[in-house]
Amino acid sequence: MVDAASAPRDLPSDLSERFELWAAGIPHELSFWTHWAKTRGGGWPAEFAERMNPETPLVPWLADWASKAELTHLRVLDVGAGPVTSVGYVPPAGMTMELVATDPLADAYARIFDALGLVRPVPTSFAPAEELSAFLPAESFDIVHCRNALDHSFDPIRGLTEMLRVVKLGGLVMLYHNPNEAEAEGYTGFHQYNFDVEEERFIIWRGAARWDVQTELPIRTRIRARRRGHVSVLIEKRKAFPPERDSRFRERFAETSRALMNLTIRRSLR
Template sequence: METSGKTRWQEGLSDELNHWRIWLSGGSEAFAGEGFDDYGWRTRPDSDLRNQPHLTRNLEPFAPEGATVRILDVGAGPLTCVGKEWPGRTVEITPVDPLADEYRTLLGELELTPLVATEEAEVEKLSEVFPADHFDLAYCQNALDHVYDPVLGARQMLEVVKPGHAAVLMLNVNEGERENYYGLHQWNFCREGDALVVWNHDGRVNLNEELSEVADVRFEPESTETLMVVALVKKVPAGM
């Protein structure tokens, strides 16, 4: 699906940087009325991962008391949205974003120090940065509609998580249409029955079918008519 947009993606990166500049400058008041202090959540060292049950639900089978869990936050922006603590366990977060260098400069200008620094990586090239079967979970919140090839991005997230583990996606329904394809909003995700579909005016792909050899697609209970939370569960190879 890359034919739709690496050039447009590159052109939209400056809009994404400006969005974060406004948001970081405004702090907790940047999105007043949203009902959730996202800035506070991202900057508190005691933000509890249990408040993100769509993540802990997919980690619990592999994370007994005393375990260390490795979470890859894809398209993390300058401040990861993943909770920093999980009582009885150690949480290791690796945030990645193609604008990591620009975010580092921006945070420096604003004299802000992230709890976990974002590293530079494109979702389409994760396997060039990380080994296969490495993370306990990959998470992408409101970012897979921003990339230049969301199908390849999904495959790359699955490549770097362990067999049986999940890549969890939080997706606003048909975000590209809602944003009139402004900036990085190039793609739409929607649910058709039990299928996750990605589309824009250049085409559409049923991800259940596209990923059938490598993953099972499961809609999580947090999904609504306007927001989808989807677990792509990596299949375990025969004989493992």
């Protein structure tokens, strides 16, 4: 637990302030991945080799579900993948696969890896979790995967909603995260939300604020959550979203543009 001096203040309702909280973590994140790339994994050379090897098999928890679903072609989205996805590249025998990896820092990662002459099997493309459906077609993936990244977003419920928009009806959102990481990291940088499981329910919390994810999502889902070292969550999409209003993306674009402009102005006045 954090002490009183580092306890979280209320999460700002103003989007530009939430961006600023999130943006404080960018230098550390880029520093970590720059060192990871330059040292070929740092203290994790085996992980570096696996991520950079196009022959690495699909991780078992994804491969097992795809096999049980008897899919012949699998579409996987890895959200918050970092510079190189960790899910693997080779599907089970008799199956083909298309893998898309996204991250809001994708362009910075590309510069780091290109400067070092490192070729990634699947380059990460730009898309924030909170706006996935602005970049990717609705109901187009069998599995949406996110590992140790959604709790680093500026709005995890909005990110989950977007994951559900792009996964197919009957498909899965798979989450794998460290428990209560914001508490452990003192609410610094990207660490603004805690993920936990209470009585088999997936809980997101921050200070006195708590969200029972099952009740926060806008469509019907089935959630299976457990905590065994890590917080593992499977969310099955059981209902399609209603048709989108044409104005939805214009409204979101206007909201985001204004927030980013206000953030730029506030920083320029310091």
